[in-house]
Amino acid sequence: MAEYRTHPYDVLVIGAGGAGLRAAIEAAASGVKVGVVCKSLLGKAHTVMAEGGVAAAMANVDDRDNWRVHFADTMRGGQYLNNWRMAELHAREAPDRVRELEAWGALFDRTRDGKILQRNFGGHRYPRLAHVGDRTGLEMIRTLQDHGIHSGMEVHMECTVLSLLLDGGRVAGAFGYDREKGHFILWPAKAVVLATGGVGRAFKISSNSWEYTGDGHALAYRAGAELLDMEFVQFHPTGMVWPISVRGILVTEGVRGEGGVLRNSEGKRFMFDDIPDNYKSQTADSEEEGWRYTQGDKNARRPPELLTRDHVARCINREVKAGRGSPHGGVFLDIAWIKQHIPKAADHIKRKLPSMYHQFKQLADIDITKEPMEVGPTTHYMMGGVKVDGDSQMSTVPGLFAAGEVAAGLHGANRLGGNSLSDLIVFGKRAGQYAAEFAKANGAAAVDDAQVQAAARKALAPFERGPEAENPYKIQYDLQDSMQSLVGIVRMEGEMQQALDVIAKLNARAAKAGIDGNRMYNNGWHTAMDLENMLTVSEAITRAALLRRESRGAQFRDDYPDKDPDWGKHNIIVKRDGDGQMEIEKRPVKPLPDELKQIIEEMK
Secondary structure (H helix, E strand, C coil): CCCEEECCEEEEEECCCHHHHHHHHHHHHCCCCEEEECCCCCCCCHHHHCCCCEECCCCCCCCCCCHHHHHHHHHHHCCCCCCHHHHHHHHHHHHHHHHHHHHCCCCCCECCCCCECEECCCCCCCCCEECCCCCHHHHHHHHHHHHHCCCCCEEECCEEEEEEEEECCEEEEEEEEECCCCCEEEEEEEEEEECCCCCHHHCCCECCCCCCCCHHHHHHHHCCCCEECCCCEEEEEEEECCCHHHCCCECCCHHHHCCCEEECCCCCCHHHHCCCHHHHHHECCCHHHHHHHHCCCCCCCECHHHCCHHHHHHHHHHHHHCCCCCCCCCEEEECHHHHHCCCCHHHHHHHHCHHHHHHHHHHHCCCCCCCCEEEEEEEEEECCEEECCCCCCECCCCCEEECHHHEECCCCCCCCCCHHHHHHHHHHHHHHHHHHHHHHHCCCCCCCHHHHHHHHHHHHHHHHHCCCCECHHHHHHHHHHHHHHHCCCEECHHHHHHHHHHHHHHHHHHCCECCCCCCCCCHHHHHHHHHHHHHHHHHHHHHHHHHCCCCECCEEECCECCCCCCHHHEEEEEEECCCCCEEEEEEECCCCCHHHHHHHHHCC
């Protein structure tokens, strides 16, 4: 019988990024007992890597902006596969959530008259991103953490959740372990909020931190929740490509928002060569017009570098494959060129993009005020995730909520830059609010000790198999390598079928993984525990991508390069069947109400 410590809560939040902290703050404000579990240290969440800003139609820089424009931009970017209710709530509520952060102490950059400054970003019609230089995510986490620790929530740092516990069909809490000492922990809870982020570590080249192994997606799936739109994995167009040790680290879209341009090895701004029809009317037709847009000219249209991320990533991929890439397999992103237009440009760049300046200077020995950066696509964000109710954020499992990147619906087929940070605070608040309401309306669920003991036995099995068994690090590497090459930016049926075969073999190997040592500070054990989650999300991504036989948003099928009108009306649901097998279902998109249809028509 495994021993464990018990910490009961009304609401348990798994994850301490922007969504998790905002959910915990909201739940605690309603008077319920709240616990927060995080895989890393408090304050080290991946949210700190979100640099460009928070998308909110505050109209501080351009008074033509409003929630209707933001809603239409989000729906267009998502290719109309979005949960329209989430897109509506997000656009309406984001300004209040940003002002709330400001009231809690967030120090945003300012306009000359003292308002929160907003910058341009890809896919947004007007300058909409409230920002703190290029360190916005860090400021958000600092603010939420400072506010949250006074709300009474209890924090369990450096803990991994192994399984969600169920009482009948309802969630009853979670079971996991302390990563430092290896002790098992039981968290009974009346409601659970998943805020675990994304799945990027399933791929070889990623901007995501080590925590992003698809834990929340897999926990929800195994608990019986439906997953939505798992085929849509966003590849950010600009990650570092050199040196190899930092490949994939994010280069913020804010560089392009401040006037940075993309060039191939011939010095050509290739983005002007390929502008999608539905964006032509909003895109500059000259370099001069594009520059004026980045400097706030309301009569100018945005440069093609600020088109949606999926499109820019594919254009970069095309240049590299055509032999017009940079020396290390990317293209050139140049912000230094603005010295042609701005006096003291170096000081301007350092002030607007301090993190990018230091990142390239320290990691690549490049001065971005004098020379271009080498960039290329990197696995960045997961649009797919736990299917939730648009208003409450509750999943299809009663008492189980999800917010942030682990939840699906808001972004549809492709996320606009900056919508991630506003997603965290809008739906983190809602998840916390409704989880607290659920906890108040429902008594404590019964914890089945058999479920707990089964999870403990499964967790300890790698120690029993020992170091002579399969190496978990090698399994993880083989999975990342296969997903990158077979289910990456450009997909084909044969390659994805091959990926499914690889995943099946890796599942068999993972079931035989073994480790040495004890439970204290054992990274091999942590990796072995992550494998099941990574393999689950990888299979879900691949099966959904195979079923969607078209190219739309973040999914590009080389064998089906065009959009299919019928697929434009359907989402894909992934769920576990009664035999524990993965089931894929094509489901119609919920139709837009007339008043929201009208908004989209007006904004075209």
